[in-house]
Amino acid sequence: MLTNRQIPISEEIIRILDREFNGQVRKNVSLADRTTIRVGGTARLYLVPMDVGVLQRLLHRLRDLAVPVLPLGGGANVVVADSGVTRAAVISLVEHIHDIDEPTISNNRVKVDVDSGVRLSSLLQFCQERGYGGLEFLTGIPGSAGGAVVMNAGAFGREFSDVLLKVITCDGQGNLQSWAREQLNSGYRRGGIPLGQLVVGLELQLKPVSPEKIEKQMTEYRQIRRQKQPYGVPSAGSVFKNPPGDYAGRLIEAAGCSGWRCGRAQVSRKHANFITTEPGATAADVFALIARVKEQVRESFSLVLEEEIIRLGDEYLSAWVVGEEELL
Ligand SMILES: Cc1cc2nc3c(=O)[nH]c(=O)nc-3n(C[C@H](O)[C@H](O)[C@H](O)COP(=O)(O)OP(=O)(O)OC[C@H]3O[C@@H](n4cnc5c(N)ncnc54)[C@H](O)[C@@H]3O)c2cc1C
Numbered sequence: 001m002l003t004n005r006q007i008p009i010s011e012e013i014i015r016i017l018d019r020e021f022n023g024q025v026r027k028n029v030s031l032a033d034r035t036t037i038r039v040g041g042t043a044r045l046y047l048v049p050m051d052v053g054v055l056q057r058l059l060h061r062l063r064d065l066a067v068p069v070l071p072l073g074g075g076a077n078v079v080v081a082d083s084g085v086t087r088a089a090v091i092s093l094v095e096h097i098h099d100i101d102e103p104t105i106s107n108n109r110v111k112v113d114v115d116s117g118v119r120l121s122s123l124l125q126f127c128q129e130r131g132y133g134g135l136e137f138l139t140g141i142p143g144s145a146g147g148a149v150v151m152n153a154g155a156f157g158r159e160f161s162d163v164l165l166k167v168i169t170c171d172g173q174g175n176l177q178s179w180a181r182e183q184l185n186s187g188y189r190r191g192g193i194p195l196g197q198l199v200v201g202l203e204l205q206l207k208p209v210s211p212e213k214i215e216k217q218m219t220e221y222r223q224i225r226r227q228k229q230p231y232g233v234p235s236a237g238s239v240f241k242n243p244p245g246d247y248a249g250r251l252i253e254a255a256g257c258s259g260w261r262c263g264r265a266q267v268s269r270k271h272a273n274f275i276t277t278e279p280g281a282t283a284a285d286v287f288a289l290i291a292r293v294k295e296q297v298r299e300s301f302s303l304v305l306e307e308e309i310i311r312l313g314d315e316y317l318s319a320w321v322v323g324e325e326e327l328l
Pocket of ligand 1: 152
């Protein structure tokens, strides 16, 4: 028997959800438009819950209907396959679930509750204006707070887990759960969020710092990024994780791959761990280039680079929140 994981979501299921979650259900939505590398197909079913209560009911209902779930944040670290996502519901919290609560301040500590869908740029601006320091290292990193937790986004020697106090998640039954940072098995570019959990919010611990000092630090980081990384062109950030004790960019450059092209995708000459795209590029261009670079680095250094980017699509099942076992 085929499971829902193996067949496209039916029109009937989309109709049912549309009836029950009016205005929050969309069909055939371009994912290229919602990712920073700007390639890939469409989401057959794209859901934008209005608030956390709706999200809980929605996840519960999707489980009843045996529809797998795929969360999308700011789309800054993902590459969507050209065939898109037809067998899972793509859920975005970026559109409606993006509040930042007024922080509580005591003992020189600032605690702030943030929704998963908040853009990092808005969060940084909020904190800079009010003088809450600690997030400056995120300057120039695109995406959402939820995505930053999942990827444990980091730069300049710091990572998101350094400022995290707790994470609130929702499981496939619609139950909310709170996780202290210590309960998460986080590491380099790994937030340690347990499988089957969608991040809905987080609590951060920051400290009072003058807005001027924060602004100065952010400007410095912004300048370093613009010097070292391709700026203003579509990419998904670092393609590969840095291997222990080395840099993927250095290895790729030393292997002679800078400037390599496949179709309309190119290994950046400015930072070889970035792949940039031109209008008309496809995910197939990007994946073919990744394969060539990986092979060249393997031949040159007997080292297999691990991808940092997350591939999304029907054929990449590991990123799905609700697994087949849970649906059977
Ligand atoms: C120009 C550029 C520079 C970058 N520089 C850096 C850098 O210096 N350091 C760094 O670490 N990263 C960097 N990145 C990568 C990216 O910005 C970060 O990984 C960011 O945290 C991704 O967040 P997002 O919301 O876009 O997540 P997405 O890309 O949308 O998703 C990433 C993964 O998280 C999952 N996910 C998203 N939201 C949720 C949720 N609410 N619950 C459960 N799972 C979820 C998705 O399914 C996917 O598997 C860069 C990217 C670009 C384009």
